[in-house]
Amino acid sequence: MGKTSYGDNEFSEFIRMAFRRHLGHDESDFEKPVIGICNTFSEINHCHSHIKPLVEAIKQGVIMEGGIPLEFPTISIGEMFTSPTTMLYRNLVAMDTEEMIKAQPIDGTVLIGGCDKMTPAQLMGAVSANKPAILFTGGPMANGEYKGKTLGACSDCRHYWQEYKAGTISETEINEINARLAPTAGHCMVMGSASTISACAEALGMMLPGAAATPATMNERMRLAKETGKAIVRLVKQNIRPAEIITERAMENAIRLLMAIGGSTNAVIHLTAIARRLGLNIDLNTFEEISRSTPIIANIRPNGKYQMEDLYYAGGIPAVLKEMAPLLNLDELTVTGMTLGENIKNVEIDPVYRDIIAPLDKPLHNSGGIAVLKGNLCPDGALIKPKAVIDKKLLKHKGKAVVFSSIQEMENRINDPDLEVTPDSILVLQNAGPVGAPGMPEAGMIPIPEKLLKMGIRDMVRISDCRMSGTAFGTVILHAAPEAAVGGPIGLIRDGDWIELDVENRKLELLVSEEELEERRQNWHPPKISAERGYTWLYQQHVLQANEGCDFDFMQDKNLNLKKRLAY
């Protein structure tokens, strides 16, 4: 264990002992495994406001297994109260987490995630620090309910807001719904980004089996917290580190699970970032290849019918993994010290839950949880969730572009009664990517103009270089790369240009001649985007594009040399 440097090793040890005593420890205590508990409690991060008792339970587990638990804080960010977007700060949390794990005298760490960007940031930090680590979360909220219908944050935030704007529900009703959208402690309880990344962490082997779907309010979560405390001490004794667990084959398991649960497009960015920190050969081709060969078996919103609480009763992520076992690399090591196959060996799915987890041979859909689109509009790729499309005829569609050059301009004009837009138009949002926004906010589910909502329109083709929440839905094409702000073709689109989408053939084409595009390229000027100082300056100078995981270029594995996989 490294010591504070004073140029005198014995003095460093002497002074460190004084301050151990200052904390109430004696000499022999530090011969035990020292377990850092990365406590992300925050009263501002709504999804982490309940985690203090879970931290205490983890501590108990650590002590029961013979370790010393020491809590430490890192940055904690929640989706709803972080401006302009938590994604701007994911890399900052990852750096904070990595450096605190490396700098402090701890042998292993339990990371407490939950809200969307916390969990991927912690995984990124943990793999770069590469000390034994286990991820735990505050867990998803329990189901909400309104007039006999299940409510889910935040798919229903969007669904009912759209209905309110269309005039089909009243102000009283929208206020009553608002009061019930987030009914318990925990993170969003549909298969949004938070639940998706937790689920992927189980498939990666970085979280104890069952921890992703167990609701925040269940006694079982306290037991899992205690078990996590015990497991990290064993992991330290076995010296099993994240780089041994997160291999290319483990990453394939996580991506396959992502597709089988119809998970969030945000997970593509986060898993790519984690993989690139380890120099793994994972890129958008990997996601497309695995998506095409993975049936969707979890019937969870926003793609399906149920929520995380229902999935918990059906057996949680271990049950999903068990069902898809023939598609997995079962010999991959996990934080239990056993393989993925050993972890799920005794899992059984009761037939009463077969509407929640479908059999592999009778899936909900044969493939295509997330599709990777290519074309002259997005040479480095764009994503769509085909099963979250409401109006299926839009999966193959040709329409004229209605272009917004920024999020602000979109907000100002989208409901202008004079906006020239029809249900067949394609809404395009530019300059909302990693550099342009900055931070690639979740504005990709461009609102349907109110005048079309009132005509009964609930879905349109929408294209942007930003993201959408994992809880969102519709014919929404995201992550177009390269983004507009760095000269990507999405920035060259003009009002009235024809665009053709063909999801089946994975195509997204701007139907403008190459000569015309070249002329526009010559006349293109980068928008004024640069922050003049501070973290946002650093971010805009160094953030990578969506297809590269939006990490900082200087944080990736320095020997990264991605090979091309499939040409599709």
Ligand code: FES
């Ligand atoms: Fe934290 Fe949805 S707001 S997960």
